[in-house]
Amino acid sequence: MDASCIQYYKTSSLLLFLIFELLICHPTTQQQTPKLSNIDENVLILIKNSLIDLPPSTFFSSWNFSSSDPCTAFSGLTCSLTPPSTLRVSTLELGFDRFGTLGLSGSLPQSITRLTELTQLILHPGLVTGPIPSELGRLVNLRVLSLAHNRLSGLIPPSLTRLRSLHTLDLGFNQLSGRILPTLLTELTQLRVLILASNRLTGKLPELTPRSQLLHLDLKSNRLVGPIPPTLPLNLRYISLSQNNLWGPITNGSLESLSQLEYLDISQNLFSGPIPSSLLRPSLSTVFLHRNNFSGVISGNYIEYPENSIIDFSHNSFSGQIPEALAGAANIYLNSNRFSGPVPDYYVHGLEEGKIKTLYLQHNFLDEFPIRNHLGLVSLPNGVEVCLSYNCMVPPTGVNACPTSADNNKSRPADQCSVFRKN
Structure with a gap:
């Protein structure tokens, strides 16, 4: 075999070796496509087994685990890429936000607390019953937690005070009982919206620090007693405390200090005495x-x-x-x-x-x-x-x-x- 043939053989062998190495060591683009975390996929299966569409709702019709990619095909789902190249569920909206539909029934599984990359957890109006999962505080990335207009019962989980990034907490229009955790308003420093309306909450209004960033406070239609706290968040623009058993005068200065207040509803309580003249101003229009x-x-x-x-x-x-x-x-x-x-x-x-x-x-x-x-x-x-x-x-x-x-x-x-x- 002459030198040219030997050189060609060596070159061809090297080329084949390089192609083989490329295929083995560098998978195709399809092989590199990230997959949803097994943990999250198992949780989604448990959620589907725990909740049921109430006709005419068809929310779960797209949740086909055998033939669909959850991150691209499932209703109410958004995924985000996390290291190392793994998809995790980042937003979860359960049920359709459609006026007149009945939504979902069933209960929220405790396993939902394993979706640790969630930033939004929203349960649209329906007939979901049972307690709020006790360890929702594991979802430390949550910014929005809304479980309103269902039939959830029991206490507000103390673990919610660990959600330090929470911006909106809406648990209104359920059947929750017990007292409002004072730490909801002292520990959740990023909280802007708190809605606990139309539940069965008891006890006094918790102390509210003036430094709180809270803008919207809705506690109407509960069983709260006592006076309005002497201090309220100075940024408040919306307050509804109607239909409780609150009492006492409202001239302690707490409402008067709220220069940005636009909406005030303290109707259907037991308040007495005169009203502060500062409540009569054009910016407070309702x-x-x-x-x-x-x-x-x-x-x-x-x-x-x-x-x-x-x-x-x-x-x-x-x-x-x-x-x-x-x-x-x-x-x-x-x-x-x-x-x-x-x-x-x-x-x-x-x-x-x-x-x-x-x-x-x-x-x-x-x-x-x-x-x-x-x-x-x-x-x-x-x-x-x-x-x-x-x-x-x-x-x-x-x-x-x-x-x-x-x-x-x-x-x-x-x-x-x-x-x-x-x-």
């Missing part, structure tokens, strides 16, 4: 104080509230003249109090110009509604509603658009009005 035991005179100069503002002070014991400060709001409910005297001109102007859309003044002791029309009639824009029934006057024609719940009697008995005037 205020529900109805069905409490508030009293005293409301004072203050005229405030120009934004469009669609709502002020509801009804069903209390406020007295004195109708407050001038509220005449700039769009929807005003002052019915079922002890207001007396004439309706101020500010309100009549607001009604005639259409700035006031709703004005409920029934069940007070008012004795005059000014009429400037030479015919003795009141002409109001379409869509404006005024109710003056059961006061110390006969309502003028055209201003008695009352709700069906209002008393049909047009005016109070004369003896009630005379006794009130004497007092």
